[in-house]
Amino acid sequence: MKQNEQCWILTGGYHKRLFWAYASHRSEGHPGGVHFPYQWVMKREEKYGNIIGFKHTHPGMNGSPSIVDDSTMKQWVFSFGKPLLCLIEGIDGLNAYLYYDDENEPIKVNVIKSFGQLIVGITPKIKDAANGNQQVSS
Numbered sequence: 520m521k522q523n524e525q526c527w528i529l530t531g532g533y534h535k536r537l538f539w540a541y542a543s544h545r546s547e548g549h550p551g552g553v554h555f556p557y558q559w560v561m562k563r564e565e566k567y568g569n570i571i572g573f574k575h576t577h578p579g580m581n582g583s584p585s586i587v588d589d590s591t592m593k594q595w596v597f598s599f600g601k602p603l604l605c606l607i608e609g610i611d612g613l614n615a616y617l618y619y620d621d622e623n624e625p626i627k628v629n630v631i632k633s634f635g636q637l638i639v640g641i642t643p644k645i646k647d648a649a650n651g652n653q654q655v656s657s
Contacts, residue, residue, distance in 0.1 A: 528544045540638045574605075575588075
């Protein structure tokens with residue numbers, strides 16, 4: 520894994536709990552962060568509505584959301600008004616988190632496979648999300 524963080528935009532879709540994403544527009548930053556084409560992201564979402572999240576690396580660290588990741592993802596979820604995925608590749612492999620809204624903690628996605636730039640996975644079931652009671656069921 521490179522020393523600098525890398526980032527990709529995820530476009531794709533859902534069918535019930537199954538998601539598929541295509542990772543594109545790779546950008547590279549520095550060891551503690553990365554910039555990406557946010558204007559392209561906004562235009563793509565406005566035109567197609569198929570931004571489903573973002574993938575990035577954590578060189579030399581576990582693949583769990585940092586404080587900056589958490590804040591950034593919650594801002595994107597608020598901006599788009601829909602759940603988004605945050606995929607992070609760290610020393611413990613590729614991890615995925617579903618940011619259902621901008622107020623609650625992300626929900627870990629346990630089943631995920633990567634086939635090059637194509638990524639597929641299964642999100643957990645969420646009960647009572649409209650009431651703010653996010654419970655994951657197996």
